[in-house]
Amino acid sequence: MKPKVLLVNPPIYDFAAYDFWIRPYGLLSVAGKLRHSADFQLFDYMDRRSDENASPSDRWGRGPFRNQRVPSPEVLTHIPRHFRRFGLPRERFAAYLREQGPFDYAFIQTMMTYWYPGVQEVIEDIRRACPEARIILGGNYAILCSEHARGLGADLVVSGLDLQPLWSFMGMTADPDQAALWEAYGGLATGALKLTDGCPFQCSYCSVPRVYGRFKPRPPERAVTELELLVEQGARNVAFYDDALLFDAEHVLTPFLDEILRRDIRVNLHTPNALNARFVTAGLARLMVQAGVKTFYLGFESASRRWQEGTGGKVFSEELAQAVEYLLAAGADPTDVTAYQIIGHPNSDAQELETSMRFVHSLGIRGMLADFAPIPGTPDGEACRRWVDLDEPLIHNKTAFPIMRLGFEEVNRLKDLQRALNRSLTR
Numbered sequence: 001m002k003p004k005v006l007l008v009n010p011p012i013y014d015f016a017a018y019d020f021w022i023r024p025y026g027l028l029s030v031a032g033k034l035r036h037s038a039d040f041q042l043f044d045y046m047d048r049r050s051d052e053n054a055s056p057s058d059r060w061g062r063g064p065f066r067n068q069r070v071p072s073p074e075v076l077t078h079i080p081r082h083f084r085r086f087g088l089p090r091e092r093f094a095a096y097l098r099e100q101g102p103f104d105y106a107f108i109q110t111m112m113t114y115w116y117p118g119v120q121e122v123i124e125d126i127r128r129a130c131p132e133a134r135i136i137l138g139g140n141y142a143i144l145c146s147e148h149a150r151g152l153g154a155d156l157v158v159s160g161l162d163l164q165p166l167w168s169f170m171g172m173t174a175d176p177d178q179a180a181l182w183e184a185y186g187g188l189a190t191g192a193l194k195l196t197d198g199c200p201f202q203c204s205y206c207s208v209p210r211v212y213g214r215f216k217p218r219p220p221e222r223a224v225t226e227l228e229l230l231v232e233q234g235a236r237n238v239a240f241y242d243d244a245l246l247f248d249a250e251h252v253l254t255p256f257l258d259e260i261l262r263r264d265i266r267v268n269l270h271t272p273n274a275l276n277a278r279f280v281t282a283g284l285a286r287l288m289v290q291a292g293v294k295t296f297y298l299g300f301e302s303a304s305r306r307w308q309e310g311t312g313g314k315v316f317s318e319e320l321a322q323a324v325e326y327l328l329a330a331g332a333d334p335t336d337v338t339a340y341q342i343i344g345h346p347n348s349d350a351q352e353l354e355t356s357m358r359f360v361h362s363l364g365i366r367g368m369l370a371d372f373a374p375i376p377g378t379p380d381g382e383a384c385r386r387w388v389d390l391d392e393p394l395i396h397n398k399t400a401f402p403i404m405r406l407g408f409e410e411v412n413r414l415k416d417l418q419r420a421l422n423r424s425l426t427r
């Protein structure tokens, strides 16, 4: 008999959350490797399609999550923003467990380290309704805060990229070539895809180099199969989750996009996890637009050369300007080209954020402020230990640190300014 496995993507407890093509891709990738040897059922708290009260999506499939106000946790009470629970109601999961249980295993997706309260809630509910199920945690929080995650009471915490401990725990063998288990939804509007793992840069605020080591492409055939599966399941919008999508494009992204054109796969592609402007050439820009890439998010962070060099030198201002020129010439819609800039970075003084925002605006594209989140084990995160106790993951919250670093008024002023700059573009 095949084991019965429950897959859960937990609710989110945070000040803000928005469906920016958020999908439990890690969870589905792991499940896919057991596609033929286990029976899976998925409960995704964050699936807006199974929410009868969901607000409508925008033209690229993004949209707000259902939410309700909840008290802020003790360590975040000094942040003057409302804390909320996002996702389907808890009672719905309880009823689901009563009807669908028992389960042999429950795999739970963990994502942002500061989202662990949702994971805790799911563990509690499974323990109550299905005490026989063995609970397994994996994903970003399980890796970055494995000690903390072990304290939540799961039976196994997969604390690295190697899945062998999972297969040994289950006494099963996996098929690494399988695509992610997207069919578990029984119909989709949006999906995610990753062509590569890791990043060749060593940005001081990012955990990716430490967790993934070297940059490595994934098997290209599996990526095409995954995209076809997504489209077959109904996905119209697919977001790349790569950390360095454009690195070595000649051998990775270019052949992938050529294949999309050759097979005539019609889908809108998005890059919410940011592109490195340095690698955008005129030819690549044309190919991306032609193959269906609709939104372009460029990781910029700051126009200050001193700040750029001090954090790893991933991109310089003239490279951003050049990339924007190529993208617009290729036919990208300027309102769908956005440069991210970090706000609340510990070295904010050198960042000259306001000047940087005006520089981005002068290129005729949108800017988006990305709140700095201190991540343990990264140089910039570790530098924040003098302000915050990183051993409590709730304090890694992206809304919290910029307010603590710059003050509520200043954060609001900069965010208002960003909104005004963006508005003046569309007029």
Ligand code: B12
Residues within 6 Å of the ligand: 014, 016, 017, 018, 020, 021, 022, 023, 024, 025, 026, 027, 029, 030, 107, 108, 109, 110, 111, 112, 113, 114, 136, 137, 138, 139, 140, 141, 143, 144, 158, 160, 161, 162, 163, 166, 194, 197, 198, 205, 206, 207, 208, 241, 242, 243, 272, 273, 370, 371, 372, 373, 374, 375, 396, 398
């Ligand atoms: C895609 C992505 C996003 C997406 C959303 C993803 C989502 N579903 O929520 C977007 C673009 C919206 C996003 C936003 C942000 N992100 Co982000 N994001 C990522 C990224 C690139 C991938 C995360 C992911 O889906 N991984 C799952 C899959 C794809 O990974 P995988 O390698 O296949 O997984 C392996 C294992 O982890 C394991 N596994 C994975 N899941 C599971 C589940 C189980 C049960 C098991 C057993 C195993 C397992 O199996 C795989 C095989 O080895 C990571 C970086 C990275 N490379 O991990 C950052 C990362 C998670 N993000 C990060 C940050 C900082 C942010 C932002 C705060 C940035 C900002 N300032 O705005 C925001 C926060 C959004 C919010 N509302 O709070 C940080 C983490 C911060 C933290 N404290 O946790 C990361 C690590 C990047 C970094 N800079 O260091 N992000």
